[in-house]
Amino acid sequence: MNPLLQDFNTAPFSKISNTDYKPAIQKGIEIAKAEIDEITQNFETPTFExxxxxxxxxxxxxxxxxxIFFNLNSAETNDEIQKIAQEVSPWLSEFGNDITLNEALFKRVKTVFDTKETLDLTAEQTMLLDKQYKSFARNGAxxxxxxxxxxRKIDASLSKLSLQFGENVLAETxxxxxxxxxxxxxAGLPExxxxxxxxxAISKEKEGWIFTLDYPSYIPFLTYADNRELRKKMAIAAGKKGFQENEFNNEKIVLEIVNLRHQRANLLGYKTHxxxxxxxxxAETPEKVxxxxxxxxxxxxxAALKEFKNLxxxxxxxxxxxxxQKWDGAYYSEKLKKELFDLDQELLKPYFKLENVIDGVFEIASRLFDLKFEDVSDIDTYHKEVKTYNVTDINGxxxxxxxxDFHPRKGKRNGAWMTSYKSQQIKNGTNERPHVSIVCNFxxxxxxxxxxxxxxxxxxLFHEFGHALHGxxxxxxxxxxxxxxxxxxFVELPSQVLENWCFEKEALELFAKHYETGAIIPMKYVEKIKESASFQEGMQTVRQLSFGLLDxxxxxxxxxxxxxxxxxxxTAFKETKLYPEVAENAMSxxxxxxxxxxxxxxYYSYKWAEVLDADAFEYFLEEGIFNKEVATKFKDNVLSKGGTEKPMELYKRFRGKEAKPDALLKRAGLI
Structure with missing residues (x-):
């Protein structure tokens, strides 16, 4: 029996074999189509229900x-899963089109939408109806x-191209x-x-030392290695991903993707993607962004030019x-930071044992939002390194x-992300609770x-956990x-706001304890962490804006x-460029x-949300970083509400006013 087609609560990872995915997805599409048919073949007048x-x-x-399938394709993939992904992605994209281009279904949705003024709907019901109607109108109905x-052709091509893009980046890494x-x-590298x-090296049966493009290997090498030529070699290798004359080259794919997105937008009546x-x-328009x-x-x-000059x-x-050069930036910045603030990242690391940081983020969630996390071993996982928890509230x-899932592996793409295996919803009077996951490379x-x-x-970790709390x-x-x-x-607000607790003495005291002695992080380090928080913030801001502007x-x-x-x-980087160009590298x-x-x-949304997060955290600072009243307002108006109302309305209900960039500029030391 195919485990994916049985009833299950948590994902039955250990029972699934790769051969189960294709038939399960086919069957899932079949079941969903039958559910759609039931709606379109209903002869009663279309209603909201x-x-x-x-x-x-x-x-x-x-x-x-x-x-389940696509999360594994990111976190624990292999050649077979990648091949299946290439096959099933066009099926799913085709099925998505089957829904939005289904005339009978759109007719029913439009009938309800056209009568919405007479329906006496709640804000959430109105949002659902609007979103549903727009998802048809904006996608070709x-x-x-x-x-x-x-x-349909464009969408099928796009789903395959973005998969291929990701596979190429992983292969190059x-x-x-x-x-x-x-x-x-x-020389220069910490022990x-x-x-x-x-x-x-030992795992690859070689003598010596091996450094890779996985972030926990790559970033420290660029930050600490004294050998400039070797830093250059690493930096150029990272910047060449997808930009080499080999089978993993992404140049053609990038151009195909942007052109297809543009054609799609034009087809739907929009000037650009x-x-x-x-x-x-x-943000509403590109002009506004x-x-x-x-x-x-x-x-x-x-500020960035001044900081760069100083460096x-x-x-x-x-x-x-x-x-x-680009391979000098992290190295000299770390040395300068150490000199200016007497702050050495290596001195801090013993205070941030992963298990303690996890306990810390759980304790903060408990104090703010009354949550309790219980480490359990009876939930099935896709890899032995994955940890699982039952989350309960104050009433149990x-x-x-x-x-x-915290550490890099061969089958895991770089970076960190939050994802979900089951959404929350209220169905037949039951509040079905979510299954949420974070994946990192620590x-x-x-x-x-x-x-x-x-x-x-x-x-x-705090960032991704902020997303997880939202879920x-x-x-x-x-x-x-x-x-x-x-x-x-708006999605980056809960994640970015939670990062602020990492800089606060009251929060750090809960978890920043020396892994050998148990001693709490010295307050002089906490002060230095805070002091140095805006170090080179001009350069960091320009870098982040450059990515958004390129996008x-x-x-x-x-x-x-x-x-x-x-x-x-x-051309795109002309206004934001600080370092000399590296001919053999490309970002896109x-x-x-x-x-x-x-x-x-x-991509601009990271900076956009930073304006919101700085403004939101200012409220916590005014009232106390563990203030229950402010935390409850944030939970009730932001975290629990999802997309049920317009984001600015939710934000204003929490904060009492719209966010202005002043708090961000102040925090960044730019005003």
Whole structure:
């Protein structure tokens, strides 16, 4: 029996074999189609219940099967799973089109939509109806037959191309290793990094040390290795992902994706892909995003140029470096930071043992939102490293299942993300609770040390956990509006706001304890963490804005005449460029956020949400970082509400006013 087609509560990972996926997805599509037929063949007058609600509850089985499959394709993939992904993605994209291009179904949805003024709906019901109608109208329901056919072809191609893009990036990441046998080449590297590299070499049955493009190996090498030539080798290898003359080259794929997205937008009556995407975001238009980005750039650029100049002077003074290159940035910044603030990342790491940080983030969630996390071993997982928890509230009532997967592996893509295996919804009077997961690539434990996180990894854990809270505390009726199903430039608010607790003494005292002695992190370190929080914030801001502006350049114009990715990027980066150009590198060919993830025409949302998060956290600072009243307002108006109302309305109900960028600029030390 196919385990994916049986009734299950948590995902039955250990029972699934790769051969189960295709038949399960086929069957899931079949079941969902039958559910759609039931709606369209209903001869009663279309109503909110028999059409809008019925449609929201369709495809549940398919969604659960697909979420299991595609989550594994990111976190624990192999050649066979990648091959299946290439086959099933067009089926799912075709099925999505079958729904939005189903005339009988759209007719029923439109009938309900046209009578909504007479229906006496709640805010959530109105949002569901609006969203549903728009998902048809914005995805081709009003097109003529030949245009609908064209749309189906474009969507099938796009789903295959973005998968191929991701597979190529992963293959390039896995293909590179820097094998060192001379210990002198390791000068500057902390002992823990050497030990980790030695273990990689042993696992590959080699002598010496191996460094890879996985972040816990790559970032420390660029930050600490004294050997400039080797830093250069690593940096160029990372920047060449998808930009080499080999089978994993992504240049053609990038151009195909942006052109198809543009054609799709035109077909649907939009000027560009960015105009299509932003219509349903808080930002509303590309013009507004560019104005927002340029305003921030205007404030940040003078600071960035000054910081860069200081870094150049410092590198020249220290090592006679005449021209600072990209592979020098992290190295000299770390040294300068250490000198200015007497703060050494390596001194901090012993206080951030992974298990303690997890306990800390749980304790903070408990104090703010009355949650309790119980480590359980009876929930099935896809890998032995995955941890599982039962989440309950103050009354002992079940809230969610939480999965956490922390370390890099061959089958796992780089980066960190939150995902879901089951959405929250209220169905037949039962509040079905969500199953939420975070996946990261943190420093692994070694033979002599536990997993000790860099401060950056600590903030990443808090960030992803903020997303997880948004999923876990969801409390809406309809699954399509639940949890993180919100406007994309609002989705980063819960994740980014939680990062602020990492900088507060009251919070750090809960978990920043030396892994050997148990001593709480010295307050002088906490002060230095806070002092150094805005170190090179001008450069960081310009860097982040450069990615968002590159994204808008790709998606806010007709890309038909773009022939060279490299030339295009050089133009796009002109106003934000600090370091000299590296001829053999490109950003776009491994820019997974916009070509594989869901951030196309949306990368600006990190900065957009930072304005919200700085403003929101200012409220906590005014009242106390564990103030129950403010936390409850945040939970009730933001975390639990999902996409049931317009984001700015939810935010204003929490904060009492709209967010202004002043809090962000103040926090960043830019005003």
């Amino acid at each position: 028999n059409t809008t609600v019925a449609l929201d509850f369709t495809g549940e089985r398919l969604n659960r099967i697909a979420s 009003n097109l003529k037959e030949d245009a609908k056919l064209k749309l 896995n293909a590179f290793e820097m094998h060192l046998t001379d210990e002198n080449d390791l 823990s990094e050497k030990e980790a590299a030695k273990e990689v 960015a105009h299509f995407v932003l219509e349903e975001r808080m 560019i104005e927002f980005s340029n305003n921030l750039l205007e404030k940040a650029k003078p 150049e002077i410092y590198a020249k003074k220290l090592d006679g470096i005449d021209r600072l 009532d079940f809230v969610a299942v939480f999965y956490a 420093t692994k434990p070694t033979a002599t040390k536990p997993s000790l996180l860099t401060f950056n990894e600590v903030t990443t 876990m505390l969801a409390n809406t009726t309809y699954n399509s509006l639940s949890g993180t199903s919100v406007s994309w430039d 808008m350049q790709w998606h806010g114009q007709n890309p038909a005449n773009i022939l060279s990715i490299k030339e295009f990027e050089n 060919t491994s820019f997974s956020h916009i070509f594989q993830g869901g951030y196309s025409a949306g």
